[in-house]
Amino acid sequence: MTEAKKAFYTKGEKLLVAVDCIIFGFDGNEIKLLLFKRKVEPFKDMWSLIGDFVKREEDIEAAAARVLKDNVGLENIFLEQLGGYGRSDRDPGGRVVSIAYFALIPLKTHDIVETHHARWFSPAEIPELILDHNEMLQDAVDNLRIKAQRQPIGFELLPKKFTLPQLKALYDSIFEKKLDSRNFRKKILSLNVLKKLDEKDKSTSKKGAFLYQFDTRKYKKMKEEGFSFKL
Amino acid sequence: MTEAKKAFYTKGEKLLVAVDCIIFGFDGNEIKLLLFKRKVEPFKDMWSLIGDFVKREEDIEAAAARVLKDNVGLENIFLEQLGGYGRSDRDPGGRVVSIAYFALIPLKTHDIVETHHARWFSPAEIPELILDHNEMLQDAVDNLRIKAQRQPIGFELLPKKFTLPQLKALYDSIFEKKLDSRNFRKKILSLNVLKKLDEKDKSTSKKGAFLYQFDTRKYKKMKEEGFSFKL
DNA sequence: GCAAAAGTGTTGAACTTACACCCATGT
DNA sequence: ACATGGGTGTAAGTTCAACACTTTTGC
Secondary structure (H helix, E strand, O other): OOOHHHHHOOOOEEEEEEEEEEEEEEEEOOEEEEEEEOOOOOOOOEEEEEEEOOOOOHHHHHHHHHHHHHHHHOOOEEEEEEEOOOOOOOOOOOOOOEEEEEEOOOOOHHOOOOEOOEEEOOHHHHHOOOHHHHHHHHHHHHHHHHHHOOOOOOHHHOOOEEEEHHHHHHHHHHOOOOOOOOHHHHHHHHHOEEEEEEEEEEEOOOOOOEEEEOOOOHHHHHHHHHHOOOO | OHHHHHHHHOOOOEEEEEEEEEEEEEEEOOOOEEEEOOOOOOOOOOOEEEEEOOOOOOOHHHHHHHHHHHHOOOOOOEEEEEEEOOOOOOOOOOEEEEEEEEEOOOOHHHHOEEOOEEEEEEEHHHOOOOOOOHHHHHHHHHHHHHHHHHOOOHHHHHHOEEEHHHHHHHHHHHHHOOHHHHHHHHHHHOOOOOOEEEEEEOOOOOOOOEEEEOOHHHHHHHHHHHHOOOO
């Protein structure tokens, strides 16, 4: 391209662009959030979402995936954009526009990541976070609630085999209220995406609860078409 | 801050950040989209969303508001973020991360903006747009449909006084199907946010249709609380 | 045998959908 | 008087919300 043609682009001011990941998990009982101790100034050692700067040749979504891989060791997990945060004074360390992503990671992988730099927090114990990260988190929670009613979204948070009481506990936790177990079963089973297995999980009761799996084909189809799952 | 402390920020690569605005309007009959002829290379003279680069000291939302003010002459209008678009190859002119916003502007102001550089398009005649703008637009339409069911969102598109047939035409257009007029009236009136005026608009029929206004207090309250408005 | 969690149905209320005719007025 | 768009009600079907007891089994 000629210099004249490039003029439009060169007059733009360049800014730092970051991605920040809100990582939700589920311990079988409650939804949890993975937070990290910040390693750099300003706000060193405060709790923070995990993030990084976007590289010049990198798609922003790829940057978010890289952050997850590097810090949690997971690939191919549910990752969806929440939105851009760009108040000019949001980061005293410099002008940074951040794109927030939220990720849902399944139960069994939880134990991998707890170190002195990273910890799972239950909603009640979320501390003050750096910058506008509490705001991002609140937006993510709102988003999750809305999504959970239109897509089988919470399902990304469970291991391959799970029980209905577990699934209900997940929804209870997302909506912060106890759903009616009979109505919940009726609704979830009527979606017709669950396969009942011949196995029971006896870890939480003497009677044991039947394990279920998603019927992947129906599940994907439904996800594409969207659905309404009112609770 | 010391040099050491700044190291984290200086190692980040700076990128151009832009905002692009999807501007919806309503002509009393159909929802419309305002597009602009691009003035610069690459893709000069192709149709495009309107946008600009974010300045170093400018909030991203303020940048979107500025774009609207400069190009459409409107301030204080409904403006909501759609999300960030950041594929590294999305713009052959340079590496630009764009934050898309959508704006809803009311009927009466429509006529202000038509020039040879800007035109209102009906959904059926949307041309090929530059870069990923068609993708942004599709996302905006999806978003609008979802929002229209949870918030009185379409209302931003109407002038202060409007008739129920107009409001129905707006919803028909957003959802691309003819709603049942009796059911529509029942639902919209049961929301209890409309004030019937003693005036009629006779511009579209001999009988004339009663004009309505929003009860601003109730309308705001409902917006805060959210609501479900299934169609 | 008892404690603890899993599992199971019904009923009334609320809401959604489908549907067709009269009204008011300008020409 | 007629053409045009505005306005109105009801009944059937569906969906939602509220509700309590029985089952299984490890201890």
